[in-house]
Structure formats: structure tokens, C-alpha cells
Amino acid sequence: MRFHTAMLFVVSLSYVGCGGRHESVSSSTAQVELTYWPAPNIQEIQLADTIVKTWNRDHPSVHVRMQPIPVSQSTEEVLLAAIAGKTTPDVCSNIWPGALHDYTESGGLIPLDSFSDFDSVVSSRVPAELLKTFRSSDGHYFQFPWKTNPVMMFYNKRLFHEAGVESPPRTYSEFLLDGQRVTRDTNGDGQTDVWMGERDIRPIWWQRLFDFYPFYIAASGGKTLFTDGKITYGDEPAVSVFGFFQKCYGEHYFPRTFFQGGDPFLLEKKATHFAGPWEVATIQKYAPGLDFGVAPLPVPDSFRGPVYTTGDFKNISIFSTTTHPREAWEFVKYLVTAEHDLLMLEICNQIPVRGDLQTNPLFAPYFRVNPLMISFAQQAPFTRGMDAVPDLKEIFDAISQEYELCAVYGTKTPAEAVRDAVARTSSIVEWNQ
Amino acid sequence: MTTAALFRDRLRKSDSQGYLFVLPYVVYFLAFVAYPLIFSIALMFNRWNIVTPMEWIGLKNFIRMIHDPLFFKSLENTVIFLLIHIPLQIVVALGLALLLNSKLRLRFFFRAVYFMPVVVSGVVVTILWQQLYSFDYGILNNILSSIGLPRIPWLVDAAYAMPSIALMATWKNVGIYIVLFLVGLQNIPAELYEAASLDGASRADKFMHVTLPMLNPTIIAIVILSTIGGFSLFIEPYVLTGGGPMQSTLSTMLYIYNQAFYFDHMGYAATLGIVFAVIILGVVAVQRKVIEAES
Numbered sequence: 001m002r003f004h005t006a007m008l009f010v011v012s013l014s015y016v017g018c019g020g021r022h023e024s025v026s027s028s029t030a031q032v033e034l035t036y037w038p039a040p041n042i043q044e045i046q047l048a049d050t051i052v053k054t055w056n057r058d059h060p061s062v063h064v065r066m067q068p069i070p071v072s073q074s075t076e077e078v079l080l081a082a083i084a085g086k087t088t089p090d091v092c093s094n095i096w097p098g099a100l101h102d103y104t105e106s107g108g109l110i111p112l113d114s115f116s117d118f119d120s121v122v123s124s125r126v127p128a129e130l131l132k133t134f135r136s137s138d139g140h141y142f143q144f145p146w147k148t149n150p151v152m153m154f155y156n157k158r159l160f161h162e163a164g165v166e167s168p169p170r171t172y173s174e175f176l177l178d179g180q181r182v183t184r185d186t187n188g189d190g191q192t193d194v195w196m197g198e199r200d201i202r203p204i205w206w207q208r209l210f211d212f213y214p215f216y217i218a219a220s221g222g223k224t225l226f227t228d229g230k231i232t233y234g235d236e237p238a239v240s241v242f243g244f245f246q247k248c249y250g251e252h253y254f255p256r257t258f259f260q261g262g263d264p265f266l267l268e269k270k271a272t273h274f275a276g277p278w279e280v281a282t283i284q285k286y287a288p289g290l291d292f293g294v295a296p297l298p299v300p301d302s303f304r305g306p307v308y309t310t311g312d313f314k315n316i317s318i319f320s321t322t323t324h325p326r327e328a329w330e331f332v333k334y335l336v337t338a339e340h341d342l343l344m345l346e347i348c349n350q351i352p353v354r355g356d357l358q359t360n361p362l363f364a365p366y367f368r369v370n371p372l373m374i375s376f377a378q379q380a381p382f383t384r385g386m387d388a389v390p391d392l393k394e395i396f397d398a399i400s401q402e403y404e405l406c407a408v409y410g411t412k413t414p415a416e417a418v419r420d421a422v423a424r425t426s427s428i429v430e431w432n433q
Numbered sequence: 434m435t436t437a438a439l440f441r442d443r444l445r446k447s448d449s450q451g452y453l454f455v456l457p458y459v460v461y462f463l464a465f466v467a468y469p470l471i472f473s474i475a476l477m478f479n480r481w482n483i484v485t486p487m488e489w490i491g492l493k494n495f496i497r498m499i500h501d502p503l504f505f506k507s508l509e510n511t512v513i514f515l516l517i518h519i520p521l522q523i524v525v526a527l528g529l530a531l532l533l534n535s536k537l538r539l540r541f542f543f544r545a546v547y548f549m550p551v552v553v554s555g556v557v558v559t560i561l562w563q564q565l566y567s568f569d570y571g572i573l574n575n576i577l578s579s580i581g582l583p584r585i586p587w588l589v590d591a592a593y594a595m596p597s598i599a600l601m602a603t604w605k606n607v608g609i610y611i612v613l614f615l616v617g618l619q620n621i622p623a624e625l626y627e628a629a630s631l632d633g634a635s636r637a638d639k640f641m642h643v644t645l646p647m648l649n650p651t652i653i654a655i656v657i658l659s660t661i662g663g664f665s666l667f668i669e670p671y672v673l674t675g676g677g678p679m680q681s682t683l684s685t686m687l688y689i690y691n692q693a694f695y696f697d698h699m700g701y702a703a704t705l706g707i708v709f710a711v712i713i714l715g716v717v718a719v720q721r722k723v724i725e726a727e728s
Contacts, residue, residue, distance in 0.1 A: 077694070080483055080484055080697070081483075083484045084483045084484050102482065102484060102697065103484075105482075105484070105485050106484035106485045108484065191569060191578075192569075201589065201677070201678070202674060202675030202676075202677050203675055203676060203677045203680070204675045205695065255568075255569065256568075256586070256589050257567065257568035257569055257586075257589050258563070258567060258568075258588070258589075259567075259569075259570075391696065393695055393696055394695075394696040394698075397691070397695065397696070401680065404677055404678065404679060405679055408678070409591075409678060409679055411679065431497060
């Protein structure tokens, strides 16, 4: 009896030892339960609910329980707390690449390239050049690129037309010239009623993801803040971006104040707005009469080439607390099928990260009905994510402080502000090493 | 008899039910006061971002703090806030308390009105003031404009932002200090005023030589409470300005919060927190000594 027990123990150990590439599949008869956290907004909950229902119908042995990410100030806070408390779900589809380093450093995620079919699945969907930007410094992929929200320039056609501007500005000079025409006092009370643009002037780090960062990516032809782990944004494109926004505030085309009482773009108090495709649904819902267009971000006058922007990517990861990695991976593959990407477009108005978006006939009817989304689909291949470096939030905070000093209040020249931002970034990187 | 035996004997003789009654508080104290404090002190010598194991770094957090201009800027901002807020708080609270202590019609109604902001959530009050302070659309600037005065950049100019926050904080908290002053005023014996009147004292003389000296203990309490409250300035800059413009409203509490919960630098935030607590303790001790010596 004792011998049999010992043998069973040895055999079971050998099974565990062979499971290095997460190939162990649960018995098809056993009921496996996976927990899936989508983003906690109405559209994505609806999308997740639809996909999970069909999965559960088609896969009776692997039941997925959908639970929106618990509401907090940010998904990243919730996920960090969950990692610390070992209460992470099996799968989450709201992974911001900028926070990925924190999750991987703590061993919170499973490398997806440990699954034998990862390469074939991901390469059939994501262009190779874009895929590389999601590889972690250790060479592994801990995230499956899922959706992108390219930050572009929305513009109010009526306000432009009233000011005699017939096409959206493509360069900084054009933007500033249009700003001169569009920004005006419409009722003669001495106060400006229509602004060319507006940004939250508070020095909050994530606000820079909608002005400095996409504009830097655009001005630099697709560069991010770091190259091969080295700070490389202390260059001319960064200076030109700071200079551009300094002129916007200095010439009073952007207000140095907070707008109260609603979104100024929806209220037609500002003519341009930098946002992703999610804004289309918001405008259509809350300001259905607003006549607007979408265009690439303005670039420096001397810039030539495709205009890049930030993708505001949200990706899928599997947490290392899962006891069913293989089943979790199967579910991830199910989430990213072309049919479900079409659902994402239809329900969420968000762009799936896939190379065949404009060529696959499956998506053509959607773009025929939603022509505004074509601009985002065309922009999607020219997007960049976040650098996979630690302390990205603190780095953006440092940039934010310098942006405020230079662009909003004009107390530093653009060159000084960029130099100081780079110096502070170096200190942050050095301290945290 | 050994010490342990003596302790056991004493425990046996004492009322064991008493220990049971204090047990809930002892558990609460250990879990929510003692443990976090000891943990924070341990954190001061570590680098920790919650999810990765702690890393012992000796005195590096202190060295960083000494070379951190933003920490000192935040201390400077907090002191500026206190220098505006405390005198303003005392003058306004005392003035209103004197009015509400007189035989005013509807004084109970006014007492309730002035106390109301104290019980309203700080975030709600701050959002309301954000609307009032708005440069283009705020009611304050609309009033100024309507009487031909220039608009004031309440929250978007480094020179105005902290005084604006101090003004708002005074409005929010003045009710509680009015109550304290009212208690102090009602405890001043009427005979003192009668005696002063017989000596021919004017109303101003009575205020300077009777009311103020008799309110000294209340003033000490209010200065100390306002100082401690002022040092913990957080909600107002967090909601109103995010620490701007140009870091002029970055309070120390906001900076510590950013380090801990935005940047996950728990060790550094604990260092700043403990050092800040020691500074508050020192300031309050000095304040108390000075005020007591003066009185």
C-alpha cells in the first residue's frame, strides 16, 4: 500500500514537471471555471457579456464568469491591489501597456509566448512591426494586443466654416493661423466664447497622454520616449511640441482655465479636440447635431512622412494566479477572433489591433455604415504604445510639470523645459534602478 | 516571587472584566494605529511598490528627501497656506461669534447656517468652489465683471491660487471655530463687563482687555487645531488644481499621496510622512509654548 502511494506521488510529480509550457489541459469532462475582467464601461461590459454567453454555450466544460473590473480611480490601481492580494482574475482585457512592467516585475503575468501556438495566432492578426513594440525587455510577450484608440484631432465643421476655415489644419502653422480666425468673442462682451482648442491645464500626468505624448510621436515620425531603454526624447521634435503648445496658450487660442458645466467640444465652445474613437459615440449620444470631422494630429511644418499618434492600447493578459492557463489561453484566442473584433467595432466603436481591418470583407459593411471610423482604421497602423519601462507615471508627471511651466505659463523656453524634463526623467530612472 | 508571577498575581486580583471591556479598543489600536505606524517606520528604510518584495536600501529615502526640491516646495506651500488660513480663520470666526453671541434676531438660524459647510463633504464643497472660482464662467468673476472690475485668475495664477484655497478652507471650517468661540464667550462672567463699564471702559476697551484675554485658552486651542488641520491640506488642491499652477498649491499631503498612490513609492512616501509628522509635532509644541508664554 505504502509502495502504491509512493508510486502515485512519483507519477504525479512527473506530470507536474512536464507542464513547463502550460500544455496541461484539464479533462474535458471536468468543469473548469475562469474569471474574466473586462473594462467597466457599458459598451465593453455588453461586448464581454455577448462573447462570454456564446463561449459558455459552446464550451460546457470551461465556464467563464465575467466580472467587470471593480470600479476605482484606475484599472491599474485595482490590478496592483489584486496582484498584491492574489485575487487577480484568470484573464483581463484592459491591460494598459504603460503599467505592464509593474505586473511582470511582480511575476503577476504569464508569458503568452509560452503557448506553442502564440506566434501563429498573434502574427495572423497583428502586423509584425507593431507587435515588436509590445515585447517586454526580457524578450517575452505578456500581453496580447487587442484594441487601439488612436488619438486624433476632432474638429467642429460649423465653427471652422464660420471662421472661413474650410479644411482641418495639417501643420502647426496652419493650426495657429486657423486659431487666429476661430478664436473669437461672438457676443461682444469682451470674453472669448469660442476657442481653437482647450486642454486640462492641471499638471496631472495622464493628461499628457492626450497632448504632449501623441504630438511627440507625430512630430518624431513614430518615436516614443525611450529607445532600447535609453531616454531619447530630448530632441527637436519634443522642443517643437512644447513650442507649439506654448504658442497656443501664449496667443490665447487655448484658455488658461478650466471649463465648467460640460464638455466644451460638445457645447461648441472649442473647435478642436484630441481624443480617440470612443468620442464618436459620446458626440452622437450627447450632441447629435454637432457637425464634426476627424483628422490626423498637426505636425511641425517641416515634417514629411506618415503621421503617427499614440494608440491608447488596451491588451489582454493572463494572470499567473490562474490554475487553468491552457483554458485561459483558449479563451483569449476566442476573444480575438475576427467575428468578435467585428462585435467590438459594432458595440464599442473601438478599433481592434489587426492588420486586415481595411481589407477583410467581414469589416467592410461596418465601415460603410460608420464612415467616420474609417479615419481611425486608417490611422491604426500608424500608432505607438507606451514604453515598457518602470515608473512611467512618474516620468509623465515630470513631463507634465515642465509642460505646465513652459507651454501653459510660458516661464521656460521649450528647449529649457525639454532639457529639464529629460534631466528629471534621468533622475527617476537612476533612483529606481 | 518572580516578575512574571507578580504580574500573574496582579492580573488575578484585578477585575478581569475590565480587561475584556478594553479589549476591543486594544485590538483596534494594535491593528489600525500601532501596526501601521511600526510598518511605516520599517518602510522608511525600504523600497517597496506593494507588489514586489521589499528591498532594504538603508538611508537612501532620507538622502532622496534632502535632495528633493518638490518636497521642500510642498512644505513652503503648506506654510504659506497656514500663514493665510490661521489668522483669517481666527478673525472671521471671532467676528462672527461676537455677532452671533449678541441679541441678534434669527441668531439660531444663522448659527446653523454658518455650521452647515462643516458637515458637508469636503469634495462637494471643493467642486462647488471650483464653479465659483472659474475664470470665464464663475459667479465671482461675473460679479466683478458686472461692476466693471477685472476678472481674477483665482486658480490659474500662482500668486492667487493658494490664497484662494485658504479662503475656501476658511469658509468650510469656520463654523466649528465659531462654536468654540461661542462657548468661550458664554463662559466669560458678566461681572467682568459690569466692572469694566463702571471703570468707564469703551466697547473696544472691553474687547481688548476682557474678551480677548478671557478667550486665550480658546484661541490656543483654535490655533493648534487649525495648524494640525492646515498641515493636512489635501482635498482642496487635489480636486481644484492638482498642485498647480506651477506647483504653487502642491501641499505636502498631496505630494506624499502622489508618491504613494500615483507612483507606488511606498518607502519614500512613508519617509516623507513620518518626517512630516515630526515637523507638525515640533511646530505645535513651539506654538503652544509661545502662546502660553505670551498669555
